[in-house]
Amino acid sequence: MAPSTPTPPTPPVPVDAKRESFEREALVHLDALYRVALRLTNNAADADDLVQETMLKAYRAWDQYEKGTNAKGWLLTILRHAFINEYRRRTRHPENVNLDTIEPFAVFGEIQDEDPQGAFFDKIVDDEVLKAIDQLPETFRETLVLSDVEGMSYQEIAKILEIPVGTVKSRLFRARQALQGKLYDYAVSNGYIKGTPA
Amino acid sequence: MNCRECVDHLYEFLDREVTPDLERDIRQHLVECPPCGEQFDFEAIYLKFLRARCRTQGAPEELKRRVLRELFGE
Numbered sequence: 213m214a215p216s217t218p219t220p221p222t223p224p225v226p227v228d229a230k231r232e233s234f235e236r237e238a239l240v241h242l243d244a245l246y247r248v249a250l251r252l253t254n255n256a257a258d259a260d261d262l263v264q265e266t267m268l269k270a271y272r273a274w275d276q277y278e279k280g281t282n283a284k285g286w287l288l289t290i291l292r293h294a295f296i297n298e299y300r301r302r303t304r305h306p307e308n309v310n311l312d313t314i315e316p317f318a319v320f321g322e323i324q325d326e327d328p329q330g331a332f333f334d335k336i337v338d339d340e341v342l343k344a345i346d347q348l349p350e351t352f353r354e355t356l357v358l359s360d361v362e363g364m365s366y367q368e369i370a371k372i373l374e375i376p377v378g379t380v381k382s383r384l385f386r387a388r389q390a391l392q393g394k395l396y397d398y399a400v401s402n403g404y405i406k407g408t409p410a
Numbered sequence: 411m412n413c414r415e416c417v418d419h420l421y422e423f424l425d426r427e428v429t430p431d432l433e434r435d436i437r438q439h440l441v442e443c444p445p446c447g448e449q450f451d452f453e454a455i456y457l458k459f460l461r462a463r464c465r466t467q468g469a470p471e472e473l474k475r476r477v478l479r480e481l482f483g484e
Binding site for chain 1: 427451453460466
């Protein structure tokens with residue numbers, strides 16, 4: 213140690229360190245945020261605004277985020293809160309649906325003789341699937357989107373939606389069955405399969 | 411395990427969200443019960459189809475530019 217050497221000034225934190233970590237951990241999820249926003253709002257312009265707002269909020273709160281944990285889950289939580297607090301209040305009301313009365317429609321039972329391998333699915337294009345998802349009640353839709361579109365685990369979904377894991381399971385089960393019923397009806401009405409529409 | 415119990419865990423099993431014990435019981439039932447096996451195969455095809463159809467869409471380029479502009483003034 214050389215006491216005569218003046219301590220060099222602490223190097224300033226690079227101005228772009230925050231930006232660099234935000235780009236690496238948060239901005240990479242822009243596509244995922246947009247897909248979820250689009251399904252929640254059902255509208256491209258609102259989805260743009262919701263994503264923009266989410267990113268601004270996330271950047272302001274970036275110091276609160278524990279780096280290297282689950283940025284996607286953290287961002288989706290911010291996005292969902294922004295949606296509930298601002299968009300849903302302004303644009304429409306949550307559906308007043310009694311989710312218990314939505315009976316799962318057992319497609320497999322209808323189709324096991326005609327198309328047990330589900331070949332009819334291949335004929336249904338992206339837009340039709342997304343349209344069918346958009347018709348689901350919001351509670352089902354958000355659960356299904358986080359799972360099937362974004363590949364989140366039950367635990368991650370439970371955290372984002374602030375519900376127990378058991379509720380994630382039951383909502384996901386019924387959401388997938390309800391969606392399958394819609395796709396089946398679509399396939400029947402387009403003549404992809406004979407079937408009998410529900 | 412009976413068919414009803416097996417189907418109750420259908421999606422948890424396909425999502426790999428079951429415990430090892432439950433997974434073993436389900437697998438055993440699926441071997442012993444071809445109708446349940448067919449149903450699980452059908453649902454696995456359905457989930458694969460859903461993922462393939464829904465994950466292609468990304469954020470528009472204009473939105474990406476807008477976010478960068480807002481955040482970093484670019």
